[in-house]
Amino acid sequence: MLSDFSEKIQSLFKKFRGYGKLTEKEIGEICRDIRLLFLESDIALSATKKIVEEIKNRLSTLEFTTETSPGTLVSNIVREELINLLGKPGNIDFSEKPTLVMMVGIQGSGKTTTSAKIANYFATKENKKPLLVGADVRRPAAQLQLEKLSQQIKIPFFTDKDPFLACEGALNLARSKGYDLIIVDTAGRTHVDEELLDELKTLNERFQPKNNILVIDSMMGQEATKVAKAFFNTIPLTGAILTKFDGDARGGAAFSLREVTGVPLIFLGVGEKIQNLEKFDPVRVVNRIVGMGDIEGLIERVSDIKIDTSKKPPEEIEKWNFDTFLESMRQIRKMGPLEELLSMIPGFSNIKQMKNMIPDEKQMKRIEAVMLSMTPKERKKPEIIDASRKRRIAKGSGTSIQEVNQLLKQYEMFKKMFKSKNLKKGIKLPNFPIG
Numbered sequence: 173m174l175s176d177f178s179e180k181i182q183s184l185f186k187k188f189r190g191y192g193k194l195t196e197k198e199i200g201e202i203c204r205d206i207r208l209l210f211l212e213s214d215i216a217l218s219a220t221k222k223i224v225e226e227i228k229n230r231l232s233t234l235e236f237t238t239e240t241s242p243g244t245l246v247s248n249i250v251r252e253e254l255i256n257l258l259g260k261p262g263n264i265d266f267s268e269k270p271t272l273v274m275m276v277g278i279q280g281s282g283k284t285t286t287s288a289k290i291a292n293y294f295a296t297k298e299n300k301k302p303l304l305v306g307a308d309v310r311r312p313a314a315q316l317q318l319e320k321l322s323q324q325i326k327i328p329f330f331t332d333k334d335p336f337l338a339c340e341g342a343l344n345l346a347r348s349k350g351y352d353l354i355i356v357d358t359a360g361r362t363h364v365d366e367e368l369l370d371e372l373k374t375l376n377e378r379f380q381p382k383n384n385i386l387v388i389d390s391m392m393g394q395e396a397t398k399v400a401k402a403f404f405n406t407i408p409l410t411g412a413i414l415t416k417f418d419g420d421a422r423g424g425a426a427f428s429l430r431e432v433t434g435v436p437l438i439f440l441g442v443g444e445k446i447q448n449l450e451k452f453d454p455v456r457v458v459n460r461i462v463g464m465g466d467i468e469g470l471i472e473r474v475s476d477i478k479i480d481t482s483k484k485p486p487e488e489i490e491k492w493n494f495d496t497f498l499e500s501m502r503q504i505r506k507m508g509p510l511e512e513l514l515s516m517i518p519g520f521s522n523i524k525q526m527k528n529m530i531p532d533e534k535q536m537k538r539i540e541a542v543m544l545s546m547t548p549k550e551r552k553k554p555e556i557i558d559a560s561r562k563r564r565i566a567k568g569s570g571t572s573i574q575e576v577n578q579l580l581k582q583y584e585m586f587k588k589m590f591k592s593k594n595l596k597k598g599i600k601l602p603n604f605p606i607g
């Protein structure tokens with residue numbers, strides 16, 4: 173998430189912490205650095221100007237105390253201003269029952285997936301009764317996709333031959349069945365066009381939804397604000413959801429959106445899976461960006477995954493083998509990419525060497541493939557794997573003998589490490605969240 177921006181701001185913070193005094197020269201330097209970072213990160217000019225101005229004002233009128241160094245004060249101010257720029261989170265308005273949630277956005281932004289994510293969020297976390305409505309009647313694939321997702325999460329689905337009939341029918345159904353919210357997946361186009369906006373305008377006038385939610389792909393950079401503006405000028409948007417916030421390229425849209433449209437962010441999409449939706453919290457987002465971690469978020473992820481207690485790994489390290497490794501790896505991966513999870517631990521992102529040690533998704537899949545190519549007997553007792561079996565395992569898993577050897581060596585080392593006398597004394601596995 174925003175990893176480029178994150179790395180850059182963290183190195184700026186390091187620089188700021190080195191400041192022993194804060195004269196006009198340093199203040200000018202700080203403002204220049206922030207301006208450059210924002211512009212390089214594809215953040216809207218108005219948002220860049222705003223934050224630089226705020227930081228400059230606050231630094232110029234700063235009262236120094238002996239307790240906090242100027243560098244720390246600067247970092248705190250920049251952090252606070254990043255939080256201010258993201259703005260306070262918005263909400264879904266439930267003042268009507270059923271409440272209508274119109275999901276709008278261009279094709280590919282993640283609108284359909286996010287509709288299902290929200291339905292699942294309110295059903296599982298807030299005990300609400302949602303109804304999913306497919307109103308993208310021109311693209312049958314979109315309808316099918318939403319219907320499939322609704323079956324997967326066991327949420328009722330409704331549609332009709334045109335978006336107006338779909339909304340009307342859904343409202344009647346919701347009233348008679350006591351649904352709390354109706355989430356309407358409206359049509360998207362590859363880019364904003366008049367026809368799309370007209371349809372939305374008419375839908376809006378006819379049904380006056382309490383919630384018009386714009387779904388925006390956070391990888392779009394500056395383009396995202398243009399799209400947001402076009403929708404904003406057509407219907408009264410009540411909130412926005414940034415998807416693909418797990419991607420690491422540009423993510424500047426988060427900082428531009430609020431400033432450009434004034435529309436509050438409600439949720440963030442942080443992955444392709446249904447449960448990869450986070451309530452937007454500016455403090456947590458900024459803390460993650462500046463390397464202060466997000467323990468709360470990590471705990472949420474852990475409590476979200478369904479733990480299969482029957483597959484709990486043994487507490488005694490001696491009893492661990494490739495079967496237990498495989499199961500643990502699968503459970504951990506349910507929570508999201510390892511690097512992302514570790515970045516939620518305060519200070520982790522400052523340790524570059526650690527990052528290099530973490531296998532990425534591709535490497536994890538290769539490791540898993542090697543383990544799966546072993547026979548159950550071999551996974552339990554890897555010592556029996558001989559040279560010819562190593563060759564077969566490499567072939568079967570589409571990897572190389574070197575990779576198989578490496579994994580076996582790491583396993584040996586792991587076992588040896590925990591067998592050493594000092595460690596063995598009373599060592600127990602930490603109470604892992606995996607089971």
Ligand code: GDP
Pocket residue numbers: 277278279280281282283284285286314360415416417418419440441442443444448
């Ligand atoms: P729509 O055309 O706007 O309805 O977009 P879809 O819901 O079909 O999503 C387009 C693609 O983006 C799909 O491959 C989704 O799995 C993916 N996607 C949606 N949200 C996220 C997200 O938060 N993170 C990631 N990584 N992918 C997402």
